[in-house]
Amino acid sequence: MINERLPKIWYGGDYNPEQWDEKTWDEDVRMFKLAGIDVATLNVFSWALNQPDEETYDFDWLDDKIDRLYKNGIYTCLATSTGAHPAWMAKKYPDVLRVDFFGRKRKFGARHNSCPNSPTYRKYAERLASKLAERYKNHSGVLIWHVSNEYGGYCYCDQCEKSFRVWLQNKYGTITEVNKAWNTRFWGHTFYDWDEIVLPNILSEEQPGEVSFFQGISLDYRRFMSDSLLECYQLEYNAIKQHTKDIPITTNLMGTYLELDYFKWAKAMDVVSWDNYPGIDTPESMTAMNHDLMRGLKSGQPFMLMEQTPSQQNWQAYNALKRPGVMRLWSYQAIARGADTVMFFQLRRSIGGTEKYHGAVIEHVGHEQTRVFRETAALGTELQHLSEQMVDARVHAKVAIVFDWENRWAVNLSSGPSIALDYIEEVHKYYAAFYEQKIQVDMIGVDEDLSKYEIVIAPVLYMVKKGYAKKVETFVENGGTFVTTFFSGIVNENDLVTLGGYPGELRQLLGIWAEEIDALHPDNKNKIVIKEKTGNLQGQYECNLLFDLIHAEGAEVIAEYGDDFYKGMPVLTKNAFGHGNAWYIASSPDDTFLNDFVSSICEDKNIKTLLQADSGVEVSERTKNGHSYLFVLNHADESRNVYLGESERTNLLTDKIQSGTISIEAKQVMILGNQQLGDL
Structure with a gap:
């Protein structure tokens, strides 16, 4: 349970009372109570208000708002407000400002414009978090701490470059090991001193669109930036814990957001929270996968839906309204997949700034006679009646799909084989097949224990980290079913090719050798021809994108290619290994194949549809x-x-x-x- 002081599904969202007057505050509280709102997130972007200069701190306004809400039965999710530094700080200490990918020094503006390796930013962010925690450590109305907001964005300044070198020294120890890990004899990149290493951006190793000439340094810089931002979070986390050990701490994540390794971040969070903003054309299965991924970050622990819009967004290309019933439907989708909160951005619409047209519980008209408010209040009533029964309930799955941010970075940075290869899309294809068949799935990282699952699927497992192949072998030996796909087992954690033939360390487990990889335009299709009916697989299907030319080395050939010069070569294999089986799918198959394949392996493991x-x-x-x-x-x-x-x-x-x-x-x-x- 997130906090036993409110043992129900929390209902509320982001509230910015500092933008309004006292008359509006009273009206807000009245309408919150009508809607059943019991948690408000405060202080998200109030650093400049809390700290008007270097030495002065003023929390009187915040005292009033927390007290006012609590007296009316509304608790606070208290943010630290460090997601946007004040203008005075940028003016006096320009080291807090980021340098972008093109080498341009930013000025004050927007948000998340703070260099994560700025000593000034870290000092003042930690100090503010400590002062807030000391002030509100005993306030009964504070349920959870919300550090910063939606961390993200990389910096390419000189101080980040220097910190990157220190990070490399801590990771590799010697410059010799760096040269080895990055294969720097390619293109004459050998380094003899740490200060010869420059960060990878458009001035050095990279081009826009995640194009890198030297994947080793680019991959490590992404790890370093994720770690740098995580260190900023941990500074605030530790400062808060010195005063309030029993109040949980979180920061809001963003689903499959590219830049941060959320499995690593989740280890530093008491509870995972995330912001759900599907586009007008986002499949419901993709949103479900994101919820399952957020639940999987902490091995199935319930998570917080920290933000969603009650009506429309303001920043997509087409900001459609949520049709009647959809807000409620999507809120229950989050709860169904492990959320113990339903929260919105925002509770009242701002009158100015970029989010003034972003949806809110209280619209600009300012009263409760709106469709959105009526729907919000109706959901609040429902949650009051049933949520205590299922708060802290768990989702149990016998199937897991592996998702790894570092593997995703490496796939994106790979110079080939196809610009159309999209790691998220390939993972989602497999997830969607289980989703359509109403079979529960856990989204897991490579550190997760596999023994609790019957089936583990790892699409496009391009990077096989140290020890992972043995971990999967043990899983299959003990009776598990493992499935992986084309472009798997190619490199190690440093993005160096594993010699001896693809799929590298997985070769023995899979019983195959992939000699070549053909990459064609996605419109070019081949056929998957099933040799003999296997489970629900029969006849032929279509495949595209990449085509591994594989040879069976003990594996049973279930299907062959139907076209091109590799017609008759294996495209689907199954290898008995110990008490289990390891499958290899050598191309990107169509949905019909995946539905038949998923139903076959689930029937083999007696995994049934939920309904x-x-x-x-x-x-x-x-x-x-x-x-x-x-x-x-x-x-x-x-x-x-x-x-x-x-x-x-x-x-x-x-x-x-x-x-x-x-x-x-x-x-x-x-x-x-x-x-x-x-x-x-």
Whole structure:
């Protein structure tokens, strides 16, 4: 549980009372109570207000707002406000300003414009966090600490370059080891002194679009920048913990955000929180995958939905309104996949600045007679009635999909084989196949224990880190099913090719050798021809993008290519290894193949769908104290059917017992408990 002082699903969002007058504050509290809002995030961008100069700190305004909310039954998620440094700091200490990828020194403006290796920024950010924690350490209204906001963005200044060299010394020890790790004899890059190393940007090793001439240094700089920003977070985290050891601390993440290694970050967070902003064309399965990834960062611990919009965004190309029912639907999607909060950005719309057209619970009209407010209040009422039953409930899965940020960076930086290769898309293709079949999946990192799973899938496992191949071998030896794909097992953690033939350290496990990799335009298709019916796989399917030319070295050939000069060569293999099996899919297959493949390997492991339902219906399950809560969400624009058979379940939103075939209306939600409501 996030904080036992509020043992329910928290409901609320970002609130900026400093932008309003006292009359508005009173009206806000009245409307928050109408909507069932019980948590407000304060102080996110108030550094300049809290600290008007180098020596002065003023928290009187914040005292008033925290007290005012708490007296009305509304708790505070208290931010440290360090996501945007004050103008006076930039003027007096220009070292806080970042240098961009093109070598240009930024001026004050926007936000996240602070150099993560600036001694000035670190000093004042840590000091502010400490002063806030000391002041509010005993306030009963403060539920959780929110450090900074949406960390991100790299810096390429001289002080980052110097810090990068220190980071390299700590990692490699000697310049000889750096040269070895980066293969610097290529293009005459051998270094003899640490200060010969320059950071990789457009002035040195990189071009826009993640193009690098020297992947080793570019990969390490991404690790270094992720670590640098993490150090900033940890400075504030430690400063707060000196005063408030029992109040949890978080910072809001952003799903599959490219620049930070969130599995590493999650180890430093008491609870994971994230901001969910799908685009107008984002598949529901991609949003579900993001929720599952956030849950997976801390091995299944419930997470916080820190931000979503109640209506529309302001920064996408096309800022469509959420249609009636969609805000509620997507809120329950988050809860279904492990969220213990539903929170919005923002609670009241600003009147100026870039987010004045970003949706809010309280619109510019300022009263409750709006569609958005009515929907928000209705959801708040529902959550008040049912959330205590399922708060801290867990999601259990027998299938895991591996996601690794460092592997993603290496794939992106690779000079070939195809500009169309998108790590996220390839991972999502496999996730979507399980999603469509209503089979629960955990998204895991490479450090996760594999023994609790029956099936582990690692799409495009280009980078195999030290010890990981042995870890997977042990999993398969003990009876697990492992699946990986084309362009896997190519390099080690330094992006150096593993010699002896692809897929490198996975070669023995998979029982294959990949001789060449063909890369064609995505419109060019080949065929996957199944030799003999295997599970639900039969006939032929299409594949594209990359085509590994593989030879079987003990693996059983399940399917062959149907076209091109490699017609008849293996494209799908299965290798018995110990008590389990390791599969290799040598190209990017179509959705029909993936659906048949996923159903086959799940049937082999006796992994069943959570619930039979029509297409367009999402199903997820959370369990607590022996009780099951099946979330059934209809994303379609028409009604759909759900098939319960003879089993009886109680719809917790209506208190009705359901069985047989149930019709669920468009954009509607059911939560099916395995007991009658009165027994829960």
